[in-house]
Amino acid sequence: MKAKNPIDQLADQPVQWLSDDGPDAGITVSTRIRLARNLAGIPFPTKANTRHRQAVLQMVREAVAGVPLMDGCIDVKMSSLAELDRVFLLERHLISREHCSTRKTGNSVFVARGENCSIMVNEEDHLRLQVMTAGMQLEQLWQLVDHVDSLLTERLQYAYSDDLGFLTACPTNVGTGIRASVMLHLPGLVFANQIEAITQAVHTIGFVVRGLYGEGSDTAGNLFQVSNQSTLGESETYIIEKLEKIIRQVVEHERNARQVLLERKPKYLYDHIGRAYGILRHAYILESSEALRQLSALRLGIDLNMFSSIDAHTINELMVMIQPGHLQKIHNRTLDENERDIARADIVRGRLNDSKRQTTDEQSH
Amino acid sequence: MATIDSPVHNARECSTFSIDSVDGNICFVQAGRRLSNPTSFLARYVKIGVQTVMYTRKDACVYANGREPIFDDNPAWQGLDMDCDLCGDNEATNHIEMVIDGDKKSLHLCSQCANKKKINPNMFEGVALAELLHNFADMTKEVPEEQPETVPLMTCPTCELTSTEFQKSGLLGCADCYEIFKPFLLEALPALHKGVNHVGKMIELPDDGSLPAFAVKAPVNRLKDLQAALRQAVSDEHYEEAAALRDEIKNLMEGEPSEDGVNDEILP
Numbered sequence: 001m002k003a004k005n006p007i008d009q010l011a012d013q014p015v016q017w018l019s020d021d022g023p024d025a026g027i028t029v030s031t032r033i034r035l036a037r038n039l040a041g042i043p044f045p046t047k048a049n050t051r052h053r054q055a056v057l058q059m060v061r062e063a064v065a066g067v068p069l070m071d072g073c074i075d076v077k078m079s080s081l082a083e084l085d086r087v088f089l090l091e092r093h094l095i096s097r098e099h100c101s102t103r104k105t106g107n108s109v110f111v112a113r114g115e116n117c118s119i120m121v122n123e124e125d126h127l128r129l130q131v132m133t134a135g136m137q138l139e140q141l142w143q144l145v146d147h148v149d150s151l152l153t154e155r156l157q158y159a160y161s162d163d164l165g166f167l168t169a170c171p172t173n174v175g176t177g178i179r180a181s182v183m184l185h186l187p188g189l190v191f192a193n194q195i196e197a198i199t200q201a202v203h204t205i206g207f208v209v210r211g212l213y214g215e216g217s218d219t220a221g222n223l224f225q226v227s228n229q230s231t232l233g234e235s236e237t238y239i240i241e242k243l244e245k246i247i248r249q250v251v252e253h254e255r256n257a258r259q260v261l262l263e264r265k266p267k268y269l270y271d272h273i274g275r276a277y278g279i280l281r282h283a284y285i286l287e288s289s290e291a292l293r294q295l296s297a298l299r300l301g302i303d304l305n306m307f308s309s310i311d312a313h314t315i316n317e318l319m320v321m322i323q324p325g326h327l328q329k330i331h332n333r334t335l336d337e338n339e340r341d342i343a344r345a346d347i348v349r350g351r352l353n354d355s356k357r358q359t360t361d362e363q364s365h
Numbered sequence: 366m367a368t369i370d371s372p373v374h375n376a377r378e379c380s381t382f383s384i385d386s387v388d389g390n391i392c393f394v395q396a397g398r399r400l401s402n403p404t405s406f407l408a409r410y411v412k413i414g415v416q417t418v419m420y421t422r423k424d425a426c427v428y429a430n431g432r433e434p435i436f437d438d439n440p441a442w443q444g445l446d447m448d449c450d451l452c453g454d455n456e457a458t459n460h461i462e463m464v465i466d467g468d469k470k471s472l473h474l475c476s477q478c479a480n481k482k483k484i485n486p487n488m489f490e491g492v493a494l495a496e497l498l499h500n501f502a503d504m505t506k507e508v509p510e511e512q513p514e515t516v517p518l519m520t521c522p523t524c525e526l527t528s529t530e531f532q533k534s535g536l537l538g539c540a541d542c543y544e545i546f547k548p549f550l551l552e553a554l555p556a557l558h559k560g561v562n563h564v565g566k567m568i569e570l571p572d573d574g575s576l577p578a579f580a581v582k583a584p585v586n587r588l589k590d591l592q593a594a595l596r597q598a599v600s601d602e603h604y605e606e607a608a609a610l611r612d613e614i615k616n617l618m619e620g621e622p623s624e625d626g627v628n629d630e631i632l633p
Binding site: 038040041042043044046047124146149153158159160161162163164165166167169170171172174175176178206229230231232233234235236237238 | 523524525526534535536537538539540543550553554557558559560561562563564565566567568570
């Protein structure tokens with residue numbers, strides 16, 4: 001019998017970093033921290049040859065074995081994965097877009113069983129160590145990634161200097177090598193046309209607002225990531241505290257924007273959300289952008305307590321599952337665009353009807 | 366110069382203001398006073414003691430009835446058709462007025478120059494506002510055109526990254542590059558970060574600064590060394606040694622990067 005595809009294990013389980021109960025899990029969707037690290041004495045991946053890359057992978061593999069969190073982790077080379085599986089990992093936020101599109105020797109990823117930790121090997125840097133969780137838990141997440149990082153240093157020697165800290169391929173990451181980011185659902189600010197203003201305000205204090213999949217991606221589903229840019233001259237804890245303050249302010253603005261909408265245009269708002277629910281529950285063909293837009297509206301309705309039978313986790317998960325890679329993984333074959341739109345509508349309808357069946361006391365209005 | 370002793374949280378939005386059409390200045394009017402036109406302007410102001418800062422942007426204005434704004438026939442904007450104070454080329458669409466210590470100053474910028482000076486509605490938030498108040502006098506100075514970053518021509522001896530490659534990709538090739546490209550980095554890092562010195566998690570390096578046992582010697586140099594030795598051996602007519610060197614070079618060359626993922630197994 002053919003060995004089970006390791007990616008299938010992931011496809012069979014819910015996205016845990018989206019399903020767990022996180023604090024503040026209304027407007028803040030999830031938190032992620034990544035550390036960029038390189039090994040001493042070996043050229044960075046851009047200048048490394050096959051041997052270097054293989055040596056790095058081997059050393060990281062041995063070091064990962066000493067991290068309890070990574071017990072029984074998935075260990076796959078990008079070159080051994082079909083495109084569908086790579087896209088699946090990307091959609092799951094377990095690898096980057098760059099890592100998804102390269103199949104060089106030594107390009108690899110380690111994924112913890114709970115999907116809360118992944119380590120990309122030979123991406124832009126030798127190691128990209130990432131941890132994720134639901135809601136906003138920056139402090140706890142920093143402690144976790146710091147711990148994993150320290151365990152790795154017991155077996156790996158990093159490229160590091162006292163002056164510049166951890167040395168990275170791109171000078172924009174040098175120092176702490178940290179990027180902490182929080183994903184936020186901000187429909188209120190989008191409706192109120194304040195997103196641009198918030199983005200600029202955040203930018204002036206050295207932080208950045210991006211779309212769902214990082215740099216250059218669009219802001220489908222009103223999901224935004226706020227993260228730090230500077231990595232040198234400030235400690236990890238300082239960066240995290242600052243980010244936390246910014247997030248709290250953005251969340252406050254989002255609450256206000258929602259409140260204003262509720263006070264000034266309640267019927268408009270209810271109509272928007274109600275229509276979204278209607279479409280999602282009854283559509284048989286759903287394009288990706290429409291699905292994200294309507295799911296965002298529905299999620300807003302859930303936050304406003306308009307629905308007792310659906311929770312935000314269901315929406316979070318649907319937002320991941322309706323992506324092309326996931327749909328095709330679920331159907332276990334390549335689907336063309338039209339087939340995907342149908343598959344997408346099926347999944348959404350199915351999940352929402354399940355939720356409806358589970359609770360019979362749905363509000364009648 | 367005015368000082369600000371507490372974070373400013375009293376930025377307000379006002380919907381009406383008067384236009385001094387003689388001087389082309391924008392001035393505050395009391396809340397509640399209405400212009401004859403059903404026009405609503407996105408204008409923000411903040412008052413700190415006797416100091417005030419006010420900002421409005423022409424393209425952010427809307428009619429109260431939701432119609433598209435037409436600026437040409439809007440009397441409120443007459444007198445504000447002016448060129449940018451900085452570049453003088455474009456029409457000014459951003460208007461700022463400040464009264465600091467009784468001294469009234471105004472600044473009219475086109476959208477490009479406003480962007481360069483980071484003039485936007487968010488400058489009323491604490492830090493940005495403080496910066497604005499302190500730098501207002503300097504605002505009218507021309508921003509120097511961004512010079513293309515120049516890296517002196519150099520090559521890293523360890524990984525052979527050239528300054529041209531670095532400029533193109535923005536990526537360094539190895540840890541030693543940080544030393545080689547230091548002059549450039551010292552200029553670039555302050556703009557990218559909050560400092561030029563590492564603060565945060567530290568790890569201990571081996572006492573003698575030596576590389577760990579597993580460090581791979583950069584083969585590019587090894588290759589060069591071998592090739593030099595080979596040339597020497599040939600010119601010295603030490604053919605046996607030359608043959609051994611040739612084999613070693615051949616072995617080394619076979620370890621070069623492959624893009625196709627073949628030879629993907631870890632070498633012993």
